[in-house]
Amino acid sequence: MAGELVTLQLGHYANFVASHWWNLQEEYLCNGSQVLKHAEINSNVLFREGLTVHGQPKYTPRVVLLDLKGSLGSLKQEEEHQRTQSAQLCKTWEGPLTTHCTEAAEKNEYLRDLKKHKENSIRREVLRPRAANDTRSWSSMESKVYWLEDSVTVWSDFQRVPLHPRSISILKQYSHEGESDRLATFDLGFQLLSHPDVAEDFEDRLHFFVEECDHLQGFQLLCDWEDGFSGLACRAVEILHDDYDAKGVLTWGLLPGPSQTKVPGRNFNHVLNSALAIAHLAESSSLLCPLSVCPSFKCQPSPPLNFPHIQYQADMKYHSSAILASALETSTLPYRLHSSPASLSQYAESLNYCGRKVAVTRLSFPFSLARGWCLPDALTKHDPETSWQYLCPSGYEQNERCFTQAVSLRGVSAHQSRGFVPPGKEPMSRLHTCESGESVLSLYLQTRYPNTPNSVLLAETPIHVKTPFPNIFSSSIDPNGYLGEEKRSAATAVRQVSALTAVQSAAGLHSSLQELCAEATRFASSMATGIEQEDLSNALHSLCSLADNYKFGFGESDLDESDSD
Amino acid sequence: MAAITALNPKAEVARARAALAVNMSAARGLQDVLRTNLGPKGTMKMLVSGAGDIKITKDGNILLHEMQIQHPTASLIAKAATAQDDITGDGTTSSVLMIGELLKQADLYISEGVHPRVLTEGFEIAQRHAVSVLDRMADHREMDRSTLSAVVHTALQTKLHSRLADVLTEAIVDAVMAVKVSGKPLDLFMVEIMEMKHRSDCDSTLIRGLVLDHGARHPDMKRRVDNAYILTCNVSLEYEKSEVNAGFFYKSSKERERLVEAERAFTTDKVQKIIALKRQVCKGNDKGFVVINQKGIDPISLDLLAKEGIVAIRRAKRRNMERLTLACGGIAMNSVDDLTPASLGYAGLVYEYTLGEEKYTFIEECAAPQSVTLLLRGPNKHTLLQLKDAARDGLRAARNAIEDGAVVPGAGAFEVAASDALRELRNETKGRAQLGIQAFADAILIVPKVLAQNAGLEQQETLLKLQAERASSGRAVGLDLDTGEPMIPAEVGVWDNVSVKKQMLHSCTVIASNLLLVDEIMRAGMSSLKG
Numbered sequence A: 001m002a003g004e005l006v007t008l009q010l011g012h013y014a015n016f017v018a019s020h021w022w023n024l025q026e027e028y029l030c031n032g033s034q035v036l037k038h039a040e041i042n043s044n045v046l047f048r049e050g051l052t053v054h055g056q057p058k059y060t061p062r063v064v065l066l067d068l069k070g071s072l073g074s075l076k077q078e079e080e081h082q083r084t085q086s087a088q089l090c091k092t093w094e095g096p097l098t099t100h101c102t103e104a105a106e107k108n109e110y111l112r113d114l115k116k117h118k119e120n121s122i123r124r125e126v127l128r129p130r131a132a133n134d135t136r137s138w139s140s141m142e143s144k145v146y147w148l149e150d151s152v153t154v155w156s157d158f159q160r161v162p163l164h165p166r167s168i169s170i171l172k173q174y175s176h177e178g179e180s181d182r183l184a185t186f187d188l189g190f191q192l193l194s195h196p197d198v199a200e201d202f203e204d205r206l207h208f209f210v211e212e213c214d215h216l217q218g219f220q221l222l223c224d225w226e227d228g229f230s231g232l233a234c235r236a237v238e239i240l241h242d243d244y245d246a247k248g249v250l251t252w253g254l255l256p257g258p259s260q261t262k263v264p265g266r267n268f269n270h271v272l273n274s275a276l277a278i279a280h281l282a283e284s285s286s287l288l289c290p291l292s293v294c295p296s297f298k299c300q301p302s303p304p305l306n307f308p309h310i311q312y313q314a315d316m317k318y319h320s321s322a323i324l325a326s327a328l329e330t331s332t333l334p335y336r337l338h339s340s341p342a343s344l345s346q347y348a349e350s351l352n353y354c355g356r357k358v359a360v361t362r363l364s365f366p367f368s369l370a371r372g373w374c375l376p377d378a379l380t381k382h383d384p385e386t387s388w389q390y391l392c393p394s395g396y397e398q399n400e401r402c403f404t405q406a407v408s409l410r411g412v413s414a415h416q417s418r419g420f421v422p423p424g425k426e427p428m429s430r431l432h433t434c435e436s437g438e439s440v441l442s443l444y445l446q447t448r449y450p451n452t453p454n455s456v457l458l459a460e461t462p463i464h465v466k467t468p469f470p471n472i473f474s475s476s477i478d479p480n481g482y483l484g485e486e487k488r489s490a491a492t493a494v495r496q497v498s499a500l501t502a503v504q505s506a507a508g509l510h511s512s513l514q515e516l517c518a519e520a521t522r523f524a525s526s527m528a529t530g531i532e533q534e535d536l537s538n539a540l541h542s543l544c545s546l547a548d549n550y551k552f553g554f555g556e557s558d559l560d561e562s563d564s565d
Numbered sequence B: 001m002a003a004i005t006a007l008n009p010k011a012e013v014a015r016a017r018a019a020l021a022v023n024m025s026a027a028r029g030l031q032d033v034l035r036t037n038l039g040p041k042g043t044m045k046m047l048v049s050g051a052g053d054i055k056i057t058k059d060g061n062i063l064l065h066e067m068q069i070q071h072p073t074a075s076l077i078a079k080a081a082t083a084q085d086d087i088t089g090d091g092t093t094s095s096v097l098m099i100g101e102l103l104k105q106a107d108l109y110i111s112e113g114v115h116p117r118v119l120t121e122g123f124e125i126a127q128r129h130a131v132s133v134l135d136r137m138a139d140h141r142e143m144d145r146s147t148l149s150a151v152v153h154t155a156l157q158t159k160l161h162s163r164l165a166d167v168l169t170e171a172i173v174d175a176v177m178a179v180k181v182s183g184k185p186l187d188l189f190m191v192e193i194m195e196m197k198h199r200s201d202c203d204s205t206l207i208r209g210l211v212l213d214h215g216a217r218h219p220d221m222k223r224r225v226d227n228a229y230i231l232t233c234n235v236s237l238e239y240e241k242s243e244v245n246a247g248f249f250y251k252s253s254k255e256r257e258r259l260v261e262a263e264r265a266f267t268t269d270k271v272q273k274i275i276a277l278k279r280q281v282c283k284g285n286d287k288g289f290v291v292i293n294q295k296g297i298d299p300i301s302l303d304l305l306a307k308e309g310i311v312a313i314r315r316a317k318r319r320n321m322e323r324l325t326l327a328c329g330g331i332a333m334n335s336v337d338d339l340t341p342a343s344l345g346y347a348g349l350v351y352e353y354t355l356g357e358e359k360y361t362f363i364e365e366c367a368a369p370q371s372v373t374l375l376l377r378g379p380n381k382h383t384l385l386q387l388k389d390a391a392r393d394g395l396r397a398a399r400n401a402i403e404d405g406a407v408v409p410g411a412g413a414f415e416v417a418a419s420d421a422l423r424e425l426r427n428e429t430k431g432r433a434q435l436g437i438q439a440f441a442d443a444i445l446i447v448p449k450v451l452a453q454n455a456g457l458e459q460q461e462t463l464l465k466l467q468a469e470r471a472s473s474g475r476a477v478g479l480d481l482d483t484g485e486p487m488i489p490a491e492v493g494v495w496d497n498v499s500v501k502k503q504m505l506h507s508c509t510v511i512a513s514n515l516l517l518v519d520e521i522m523r524a525g526m527s528s529l530k531g
Helices: A012-028 A109-127 A136-143 A186-194 A196-211 A229-243 A268-284 A317-331 A344-349 A375-381 A437-448 A509-524 A533-548 A556-564 B003-007 B016-037 B060-066 B072-088 B092-110 B116-137 B145-156 B162-179 B253-282 B299-307 B318-328 B381-404 B413-428 B433-443 B446-454 B459-473 B498-517
Strands: A004-010 A047-051 A057-061 A063-069 A097-101 A168-175 A216-224 A248-254 A287-291 A360-364 A402-410 A454-459 A499-506 B012-015 B044-048 B054-057 B191-197 B205-207 B210-212 B224-233 B288-293 B311-313 B345-355 B358-366 B372-378 B406-409 B495-497 B520-523
Touching: A004 A012, A004 A196, A004 A229, A012 A063, A012 A216, A012 A248, A012 A317, A063 A196, A168 A186, A168 A196, A168 B060, A186 A196, A186 A229, A186 A268, A196 A229, A196 B318, A216 A229, A216 A344, A229 A248, A229 A268, A248 A268, A248 A344, A268 A287, A268 A509, A268 A533, A287 A317, A287 A360, A317 A360, A317 A402, A317 A499, A375 A437, A402 A437, A437 A454, A509 A533, B012 B016, B016 B060, B016 B072, B016 B092, B016 B446, B016 B498, B016 B520, B044 B060, B054 B060, B054 B381, B060 B072, B060 B092, B072 B092, B072 B498, B092 B116, B092 B433, B092 B446, B092 B498, B116 B406, B116 B413, B116 B433, B116 B498, B145 B162, B145 B381, B145 B406, B145 B495, B162 B191, B162 B205, B162 B372, B162 B381, B191 B210, B191 B381, B210 B318, B210 B372, B224 B253, B224 B318, B253 B288, B253 B299, B288 B345, B299 B311, B318 B345, B318 B358, B372 B381, B381 B406, B381 B495, B381 B498, B406 B413, B406 B498, B413 B433, B413 B446, B413 B459, B446 B459, B495 B498
Parallel strands: A004 A063, A004 A216, A063 A168, A097 B044, A216 A248, A248 A287, A402 A454, B191 B372, B224 B288, B288 B311
Antiparallel strands: A047 A057, A360 A499, A402 A499, B012 B520, B044 B054, B205 B372, B210 B358, B224 B345, B345 B358, B406 B495
């Protein structure tokens, strides 16, 4: 029996990632109204069943999201209501009334088609409730290939899964664009959510989703680290602790790719914000996973990650967030299956021994599998160096060692998962002799990471990368996600792919956290951060001791380094 | 050339008059946006967002938050004005008008070559004098029901139509009277504001008790309980897996089941203790029993409680826990080990109301509630928001009045009187400071002027009438917006908060002076200064 989770999305990039994530899960809901019972993945963990205004059941994610004013685009915060005269809308005033309209935000091609489809299906339901051929417009929309790169500016431009009206909270105090009123620093964010009105609204929204849960597992928190949402997230976790202690909190800190502005790299504010966020969140969350396609905490611009079979623009939020979302969709499986062995807190506990609260995520996406291959074939050809990328800095150039890891592989069907050895023939490798997919993967990991505790999970369900997932796959991937012999034509999109993730308590974090600490200390002395000097140095100190938790042995790695010097 | 251009050739610099012009245009722009809001005859504004969301407001504070202000100076003024609202809960629109007008009056002198510093000195003197006028005009009195009603009504009638303002004033004053404890500062936290998307705005009422926006989660629990004992507690009634990953510790599946059972029994035990208390107090009478828990209650525990006829509400909000004990009496329990009948509260009526997918639990007919709920009703979200903003302003106005222990005549009476007094002061003052005082005396009249303008009256003519009446009667004379004739606010019951006016005088003078003294603006960013 898997309990419910409530998700918090704090910040614009967090919403980008989460939008993609919800879209990836839409396949498990049947037309957004019914949960498939036979599915492997238990959608009730993240989704709730509610009622629409008309009393029909409707599935929406159990989520509270925060963003700044001006960031919603064409997404309506309230439910649709009948068009009425403005005089009728305002019955609370008998004096003069003026109307000020912002220029209507234009919906892009995808949202227009989606709206048209929804209206059609409602009309059809009203006219002929049992019409059989109502899938026509849907399938035509499904097969259409969209290129939304130019028309996506905010996350709502590709939000396909409907959200509950209680989910969307817009902070009026700061604006999303423009130069003034920016939520730029950790302290501003922390103060903002400490304001009684803002905090009360946040608690009320949270309460709405939590109160109806019978067996609350905990919370998932996605937050931006570069801007003031870092501080806001810290305050949010404090609120979670005050109200719902003993529940697990799994936090992902998101750093967008290289910025599109002229200034390359991250500025000192970004570095300080992330340093403070890690220091605070590592203390208060059960597990903390930084995620980014740009593997650096530091100011210097670093080249974005390369994935074989994926062509993407790292500076485009729409692209980079899609990759992070597929990592989330895969790595969170351990507590989201019907057969889930563990709850979120147990999952986190298996990875956070000895105060090692920070974990890195590795992603192989798409996991290379050719038609006719079995899992052992794929793993023997799998090259972690190039295809299993670290989604956050972890000092990987030095060592691949880690303390514990949780590995999830999805999109490999049961008959594919074990090798077939024809009688009388030598098996191609030891992997081919294993009895089950799980043991194949465990054996592979044991060979690669000797003496590291692993937990392994295999799921058959692939990632459904339907529109509005960007078309970032290279032409060597066929529509079913296999490595194809022939090139896929541009008119067909990839429908599903498989993926492999590992969440690791990696030894390399020692050096990268220390680097971050050093970098932050350098700026901290020169910058007015709005934070008491003492608090700041305390935070940096705890960051340093956090880094020390990742030393292998007793100062052994230090010795190694001095030897090689 | 400014030094900055040596460092950054792209930097833009605006100096002296140009700098002042930049600030001036921002202040005037903001003033133009907000001036139609002021007063009971002002214009309501409906804002439609790009996606079609509607917001209806007349409150300067809300408007400033809704607008996306790009101009740095405008943003500064907006911040100052909204800070005014944070402190006192009102006066945002007047602040913006006053800052704009001070700059406008100053500009007249500066264009004739007066140095801004001279004017700000005068502003300083004028502001101090205006505050002393305010103190003299303030009517110190016992804050009884009728005075509070007058103050709250004055605040609300600028935001809602009069019938609705009456309804809400009644509710707010009742709320304040209920939670007021003599000798202690008024704690507005004890007034919960609850919204319900239901019926019409005039159905908003005061509930002498508490309304929770959630209900019991078990189908067999009663929807209505009379004469109920209320147990407020903060005890987890959920089966929680033990902290340690127990997987390693048991040898067989049987042992595992035993462990799970033992853990379950731990939770059940706690439920049984509550049930035992219920049996004790409800034995032989028909009283009800309601448990309100801050922590969770899982379905099995709910089932046990339901079988005993206990209504259980889980996950009460933290902020409601204190309110609950103040409303119903009793003590909030952190453990079930020391439950006694003395720890129970009492409510005459507890019932549940379902609205779509939302449930509300009303806890009413409490003995002597020191915490109450303003229940706002409205047909749609934007009406509710507007009511909520108005209700908060009303509560703040009542609190200000109680804290000040005094009120000041409204309807422009203070401004007319202050302007009069400042003109006298100017005649007595020697030297250059006269100019600043004169500018201030003219600027402060912006409030009655705009009030008149919004009511469709001729500004100057109305103002002259007011000043004439003031001169002849010597009393505080305000403007009757319906007739355009002078009236005595004290007789009609139009009262404003002293602290709001005082705060406004302070912050406007400081901001306006600061803006006047700016003689160079530089910008080394990417976009332009123009606009």
